[in-house]
Amino acid sequence: xxxxxxxxxxxxxxxxxxxxxxxxxxxxxxxxxxxxxxxxxxxxxxxxxxxxxxxxxxxxxxxxxxxxxxxxxxxxxxxxxxxxxxxxxxxxxxxxxxxxxxxxxxxxxxxxxxxxxxxxxxxxxxxxxxxxxxxxxxxxxxxxxxxxxxxxxxxxxxxxxxxxxxxxxxxxxxxxxxxxxxxxxxxxxxxxxxxxxxxxxxxxxxxxxxxxxxxxxxxxxxxxxxxxxxxxxxxxxxxxxxxxxxxxxxxxxxxxxxxxxxxxxxxxxxxxxxxxxxxxxxxxxxxxxxxxxxxxxxxxxxxxxxxxxxxxxxxxxxxxxxxxxxxxxxxxxxxxxxxxxxxxxxxxxxxxxxxxxxxxxxxxxxxxxxxxxxxxxxxxxxxxxxxxxxxxxxxxxxxxxxxxxxxxxxxxxxxxxxxxxxxxxxxxxxxxxxxxxxxxxxxxxxxxxxxxxxxxxxxxxxxxxxxxxxxxxxxxxxxxxxxxxxxxxxxxxx
Numbered sequence: 001x002x003x004x005x006x007x008x009x010x011x012x013x014x015x016x017x018x019x020x021x022x023x024x025x026x027x028x029x030x031x032x033x034x035x036x037x038x039x040x041x042x043x044x045x046x047x048x049x050x051x052x053x054x055x056x057x058x059x060x061x062x063x064x065x066x067x068x069x070x071x072x073x074x075x076x077x078x079x080x081x082x083x084x085x086x087x088x089x090x091x092x093x094x095x096x097x098x099x100x101x102x103x104x105x106x107x108x109x110x111x112x113x114x115x116x117x118x119x120x121x122x123x124x125x126x127x128x129x130x131x132x133x134x135x136x137x138x139x140x141x142x143x144x145x146x147x148x149x150x151x152x153x154x155x156x157x158x159x160x161x162x163x164x165x166x167x168x169x170x171x172x173x174x175x176x177x178x179x180x181x182x183x184x185x186x187x188x189x190x191x192x193x194x195x196x197x198x199x200x201x202x203x204x205x206x207x208x209x210x211x212x213x214x215x216x217x218x219x220x221x222x223x224x225x226x227x228x229x230x231x232x233x234x235x236x237x238x239x240x241x242x243x244x245x246x247x248x249x250x251x252x253x254x255x256x257x258x259x260x261x262x263x264x265x266x267x268x269x270x271x272x273x274x275x276x277x278x279x280x281x282x283x284x285x286x287x288x289x290x291x292x293x294x295x296x297x298x299x300x301x302x303x304x305x306x307x308x309x310x311x312x313x314x315x316x317x318x319x320x321x322x323x324x325x326x327x328x329x330x331x332x333x334x335x336x337x338x339x340x341x342x343x344x345x346x347x348x349x350x351x352x353x354x355x356x357x358x359x360x361x362x363x364x365x366x367x368x369x370x371x372x373x374x375x376x377x378x379x380x381x382x383x384x385x386x387x388x389x390x391x392x393x394x395x396x397x398x399x400x401x402x403x404x405x406x407x408x409x410x411x412x413x414x415x416x417x418x419x420x421x422x423x424x425x426x427x428x429x430x431x432x433x434x435x436x437x438x439x440x441x442x443x444x445x446x447x448x449x450x451x452x453x454x455x456x457x458x459x460x461x462x463x464x465x466x467x468x469x470x471x472x473x474x475x476x477x478x479x480x481x482x483x484x485x486x487x488x489x490x491x492x493x494x
Contacts (some may be wrong), residue, residue: 014427040065041098044138049130050123052110057123059107059130060087062098063139063162065103071136072144072287074104075160075173076127079151082120082201083112092313093148093280100284101141105131109156116203117216121163124156132171143304143366143483146175146287147227151240151269154181157418159220161227171328171483172432177283178231180269183248184220186213193379213388222251225431228258228452230286234267241286250253256427258452268376285374297487300325301356304483305329315340315388315473335382336371345414347393352385359467361488363437367396369428371477375399377428379479381437381472383446384465391468392418394437394448395456395475396426407446418446420460426450435472441466 005161042065050057051239063071074097076079090106095106128145134143150158161176182190183196186206198213199205205215214220233245245261252259263278264271289323305322306329314320316338323332330350338348363381371377377398385391389412397404405423408415436449443461450457472481 004209019296022214023177041095041120049107050126055110055477056436057108057110057127058087059127060094061103061105062094062100062105064098067101068139070139070302070397071101071103071133072146073131073138073140073148074102074287075124075131075145075157076104076106077109077124077147077149077153077156078113081180082117082152083197085153086112094385096280097287098286100288102284102287103138113119116480117201120152120156121159121216124160126234128160128173130437131255141302143171143174143485143487145171145173146177146283147173148177148179148283149181149434150179151181153204153437154178155183155218157181158183158229158239161215161229162218162221162223172225175228175229175287178229178233178245178248179279180233180240180245181218181231183218183244185217187209187244187247187375187468188271189243191241194239196379205404219251220258220399223431224250224257224264224429226255227242228259230262230283232262232264234264234269237268237269239269256429256451263303263455279332296361297339297360297489299485300358300361301353301486302484304329305331308332308465311353311355313350313352313354313471315342316349320350322374323425328348330412330480331472332370332480333478336478338476343389344412346388346410347380347382347415347473347475348407349476350388350471350473352382352469354385354469356469356486357467358383358439358470358488359441361439361470363470363487364483364485365435365437365472366432367431367435367472368480368481369477370479372427373398373425375401376404378404378426378468378477378480379472379474380437381448383437383470384468386465390465392446392462392465393473394446396435396448396450396458398428399427405458405463408457409462409464411415411464414416418460419464420446420458421456422458431478435471 028457035130039061043062045060046058048058076090076093078089078270087108092321093106102199107127110119132142147157147160157176158178158266179194231245233242235242249259249261318333319338321332321334324328324330331351338346367379369379379396380393382393392409394407404426407418434451436453438447444463447456448458
């Protein structure tokens with residue numbers, strides 16, 4: 001089906017009364033065109049994810065046919081000024097993602113005038129929680145969610161990526177795609193029409209209740225460790241001005257959150273099909289890189305520490321624990337001191353999957369330093385492990401100097417730094433970070449990406465160990481690790 005016919009009119013919405021381009025205005029109230037079945041996509045429609053009294057809230061879910069393994073998942077949220085729209089409006093978006101190898105869902109949520117904030121936000125939050133809880137049944141990788149929305153739906157998607165992280169008991173949304181959504185509901189730069197819609201959404205004007213407007217604004221929730229955000233906004237948007245996107249992305253940059261703002265010069269509140277499809281394809285390509293390991297290698301192994309800790313060689317078992325509850329469990333170094341005494345100077349805290357021996361690979365991992373700040377505050381990632389005297393480790397040190405922050409080799413002697421690229425150090429702060437370790441045995445390169453996953457944080461080249469196991473740890477500090485994903489050839493295991 002033509003993407004424009006089902007989506008364009010509904011992307012323009014914070015208000016159905018707002019003047020639209022003629023072709024969009026004509027289609028605005030028409031029912032979405034019936035989708036032609038795609039043999040490559042399996043659908044499940046009308047899955048009830050929550051009940052509000054006698055009312056059922058549902059989602060429609062799609063994934064590639066004949067794919068058994070768990071997939072990253074898109075949550076698509078329709079626009080409509082928190083008043084109009086339906087989940088079926090985004091079926092073409094969901095199917096586009098499923099054809100590209102993702103799981104994807106589009107959700108219904110409670111609308112105005114009957115339901116004001118925080119109803120719509122609670123529904124978006126609970127839809128994500130439902131998908132996490134049923135990840136095994138649906139074939140979803142619960143640690144790899146993207147939220148995408150248009151206009152009012154983008155506002156809810158942004159809350160999932162910012163405010164969601166403060167909600168206990170579920171994995172984080174990893175990335176957000178924001179198509180011209182409002183980010184600061186109390187801002188005076190919103191059009192008069194938009195301010196009126198916001199007042200209806202909140203139940204009072206933002207000026208009368210700044211605290212409520214703040215609570216409903218993604219901008220107010222921006223903190224380090226939030227989901228990566230990519231925004232698409234027209235510079236001539238008459239309803240939600242471009243400045244709404246600018247101020248959000250300035251706050252994200254200040255907090256160290258990966259972000260990208262795409263200005264659509266001269267565009268209003270929505271744009272033509274060709275540009276929209278190009279933007280969606282850009283997001284899919286980025287999702288394939290960010291959420292699926294930036295590789296054609298298949299997922300060989302994953303670990304979320306939801307069960308018993310087994311299969312790990314631990315240098316000092318007393319220093320390691322699986323901590324946390326439910327979906328927030330993680331592998332943690334709980335003590336700075338270690339009883340482990342390596343023969344050569346090298347890391348003291350090591351957890352290694354010795355049964356996994358890989359050559360070229362991509363390893364994604366969430367990690368968080370829990371040690372008080374100081375110059376050599378560190379965590380490490382291990383690869384090429386042969387035994388406790390022969391391996392590589394990437395040292396993520398807060399300060400870069402001769403012995404901190406670099407790629408090191410332990411080769412029957414005290415650890416030695418490998419020549420290569422390194423920046424100013426690792427900005428740990430008090431938050432979770434994303435890391436990606438990439439090994440290419442053809443070139444001998446070892447690259448570590450940190451948070452933005454676009455430019456290597458550390459890099460070196462060495463061919464001493466072309467096959468070996470992977471692991472995590474620290475030189476002598478505490479920290480946490482979660483959501484490990486190893487992409488490697490099918491022969492990865494010994």
